[in-house]
Amino acid sequence: MNDQSRRQRGYSLAEVLVALAIFAIIFLAALTAYDRSNRVFRTGVESSNMQQNTRVAFDKLVGDLRMAGYDFDRDGIPTGSTGGLNQYQQPDEQFEYIGPAAMTIRGNFDYETENQPCTATVTDNCDNGREETYESTQFPVVTTGNDEIVTYALVPDSQVALPACNPATNCVQFYADTHVPRKSYPDVPNGGLDENLVEITGVDLCTAGCNNPPYTLYRFTLDRSQQNFTGGLNVTRTPLASNIRSIQYTYYQDAQGTDPLKDLNNTVDVSTGAAIAGKGQFKVANPLALVPERDVRSKINSVRVTLIGMNESRDAAYTDTAETLTGGPGFFQQYRKYRLETLVSPRNIQKRGMREQDTFPPGAPTSIIVCTGACAGVYMSWTAPAVNAVQGAPDQYKVIYDLASAPGFTCETTTYTNTFGHVFYQPSMSPSCKIDPTQSYKFAVVALNSYGSATSGQVTAQPLNSTKQNAPTLVSATNNQNGKVTLTWTRPTTNFSGSYSCGPQAPPAAELQGYLVERESPTGSGNWVQLLPSGGQVTTTSPYDTVTWTDTTAANCVPYTYRLRAIEECLFHSTWNAGGVATLGRSPQSNEVAGLATTTLAPAAPSNLIVDQDPTNSPCVGLICNVHMHFPPVNTDVAMPTGNPITITKYTVLRRQVGVTGFLPVPGPVPTLTNPPVNAIGEIEFIDNNVDTSAGQLYEYEIVAHSDCPTPFGTDSAPSTPRPYPCSFPVGVVGSPLIQVSAFDGDGSQANPYKIATGTNAVAVINVTSPAAISRVVGRGYIGTTLKWGPAQCPVLPCSSPNPPFAFGWALAANATERLDVAVVETGGCVEQSTAYFEDEPQNCCLLPTSFDPTVISFSSGNNFVDFVLKNVCGQPLTITGLTFTWSAANTPGGTKADAIWFQTTSGGCAQTGLGPNCAAFNFGGSGVGAGTYTLLPANIPGNTATVGAGATTTKIRVHFSKSLTNPIQPVTSFSVNYTDANNPGGTLCPLH
Helix, strand or coil, X not given: CCHHHHCCCCCCHHHHHHHHHHHHHHHHHHHHXXXXXXXXXXXXXXXXXXXXXXXXXXXXXXXXXXXXXXCCCCCCCCCCEECCEECCCXXXXXXXXXXXXXXXXXXXXXXXXXXXXXXXXXXXXXXXXXXHHHCCCCCCCCCCCHHHEEEEEEEECCCCCCCCXXXXXXXXXXXECCCCCCCCCCCHHHCCCXXXXXXXXXXXXXXXXXXXXXXXXXXXXXXXXXXXXXXXXXXXXXXXXXXEEEEEEEEECCCCCCCECECCCCCCECCCCCCCEECCCCCCCCCCCECHHHHHXXXXXXXXXXXXXXXXXXXXXXXXXXXXXXXCCCCHHHCCEEEEEEEECCCCCCCCCCCCCCCCCECCCEEEEEECCXXXXXXXXEECCECCCCCECCCEEEEEEEECCCCCCCEECCCECCCEEXXXXXXXXXXXXXXXXXXXXXXXXXXXXXXXXXXXXXXXXXXXXXCEECCCEEEEEEECECCCEEEEEECXXXXXXXXXXXXXXXXXXXXXXXXXXXXXXXXXXXCEEEECCCCCCCCCCCCECEEEEEECCCCECCEEEEEEEEECHHHHCHHHXXXXXXXXXXXXXXXXXXXXXXXXXXXXXXXXXXXXXXXCCCCEECCEEEEEEEECCCCEECCCCCCCEECCCEEEEEEEECCCCCCEECCCCCCEEECCCECCCCCEEEEEEEEXXXXXXXXXXXXXXXXXXXXXXXXXXXXXXXXXXXXXXXXXXXXXXXXXXXXXXCCCCCCCXXXXXXXCCEEEEEEECCXXXXXXXXXXXXXXXXXXXEEXXXXXXXXXXXXXXXXXXXXXXXXXXXXXXXXXXXCCCCEEEEEEEEEEECCCXXXXXXXXXXXXXXXXXXXXXXXXXXXXXXXXXXXXXXXXXXXXXXHCHHHCCEEEEEEECCCCCCCCCCCCCCEEEEECCCCCCCCEEEEECHHHCHHHCCEECCCCCCEEEEEEECCCCCCCCCCEEEEEEEEECCCCCCCEEEECC
């Protein structure tokens, strides 16, 4: 290559590749920076759009909500009349509908825009929002048109067509007077009509959560010129904001938002509004009906609004961990959200307008009408006095009444703001004002205002009952926990028979005394029981059309059926009814509804399981045994401090071989005791057959109770305390005999029962010598095979003492053999059992013999005397009138002979030792050496004062011998006492030994 070619300029391939690589890196870095900047810009723009979109909708909603109820009832409660037609209060509400994600409010929203005065030429939308098109004689001032009834709700963007109205999921439904002009007033002859149904379809009420985003928030109003809004007709739909994730309303009954909205009893939280919604229609046939939903809505004082917007598109690099709705792998979690929340306390809530004060007293009401046919009450209506230059408008009215034969009026009602109402006796009145339908009464109406009053003429009527109300409608029996079933029913709003002479035909709530509720248990058994409160015959009264009442006596997990009747006081006074038919005061029976009280608490563990060790009850053939066990039924759950009632019909018996892990089925598959019968003592029995103890096996038993409640409420109890089989009762824990009794005769066997004196209670002492080793003592009493009492337990009362000696005391039945079964359970679970029989018998002798009580005689070798303790088991004192005794020569060595009788007496002194301070002696010198018999005559008893008190156990008679008795066998071979008492003045001979 020449020098010229070597001097040519250019780049080699390697240089070009290096340059391209460097340029690519620079280019990619620039693109990355641009892309990041672009994404940041896009995110910022989307965030700004989302915030602006959400903020605009939120501000409009909150602005309207702050105005809720403003100037909606400018003239308050009119009470006058024009041209013979009465004026009435409008049935409008400030909140027409409340729900979790939908709300309807009413207010004079065009107050400022329609501020021109009303004139002959300007006849509508004037005077700061008066709607003269809607006004009438009955409603002289109306300020809210149909277009001022405003609803805010969400519409899912995925919706392509309006669905049919379903008020539970997709339709706002409420009642309002949308007539043009307004017509929901109680004057039916002059055109009064019920409120209309309004339906706004195609919304998501979010009663189970707002699960269909994205949404568009709409502001719905009604066409001001239309009246029919059913099925969504004539509804103006204005979208406010798209890409809404959710909206939530929470309602409070205080302005601070701390007290959630509750039901009328102020117990049940209804702050979501779902249970209230827009229920409650004003009906002209029953204008005085109280509707709980309307009253609950009127309690609202503040509303918390939470509105959440979302981005128009998702961001794959973003995850919202708080989003619970996925809609696919993280789909909704990849949308950014914007949350706005505030508490709104509308200033005009619970406020109405007031009429200007008149400066003249009212005129007298006219056209008084009294309608009869109700029980002990009437319905009255009247025409309000006209308001003119000399008569002011009444503020209110009252009705005065008395017997037609009375010279004046002594009874008056509380005041009315309407020109109609029912008149019934109220407890606040004097008892003399109680209306007796068999009498004729006179009625008059008084109009009142701050400047005076005026009274109408009187009308006479007899309020005899001539109607029978229809049956109430039992709507539901709500399954509550812990022994409660809440019933909901609607009171009768029509009559089954008869009619009122005039006026509304709907039975008034005041006519009802209450309801009789019946419960069938078990369902289908036909065993109906009337549920009564303490001290009353009816269960409840309520002024509302819908009544709720809770049965608090239901046992958990037991299926019941309920029904009820409406009751009037005329049921209890036949003469109060037309034709003397008392049953006019009782409605027919309602429909039947099933109810169940549930519990999530487990049943209490079975207690006091006894596995019978007695071979008589648990017999064995060789070493194969049929093990008998018994336990009380479980009837409560584990609620503290005391369990709630629960019914258990199934138990499982478990057996574990000691030394082997786990419990084994008993036998084979686990036996379930279903509806097991109870025995005479109210316990459940089970026999585990063919239990093999041949290899010295030891077993333990447990019982498990199964709840009858359906899933998810049903659960099992903890097992009972394990009880062993076989087991040996520890030595030294109890003595023999186990049952100790004071009786005058008998050995306690069935053939020879203990003899207890007539009129004396039986007392059985359980011979426990080591109480620390005892977990309980159970006693049961029977007459024949019939349970008399039990099981009573010690150390838990009602035994005589929580500490030993444990004793069962009871009154014996006359002329019957009674049985006492005692089971002593030691802490390890073994059982020692015993049975004793008793008889109540008249006694031939009041003193216990030595054959029954060996302690009656007392003797020690080396002494020179034998003592007899006189134990009086009768109820009156005894006077000793003589005695006879015999002694044996074989037992009196060394020429010993009986020579004196010593008595313990109630008075006097005695030098002899061993008898106490009060004693007397008779020395008779003996009747010879060795054997002998001596009879002490009444004349020889010292002072004739030897008395044995009722129940006394310390009165003694001592047989004294002349020398010490060295033979260890006591010498007296027979001993008899003669005594007299109040029942036997002729005397009784009583052999003691």
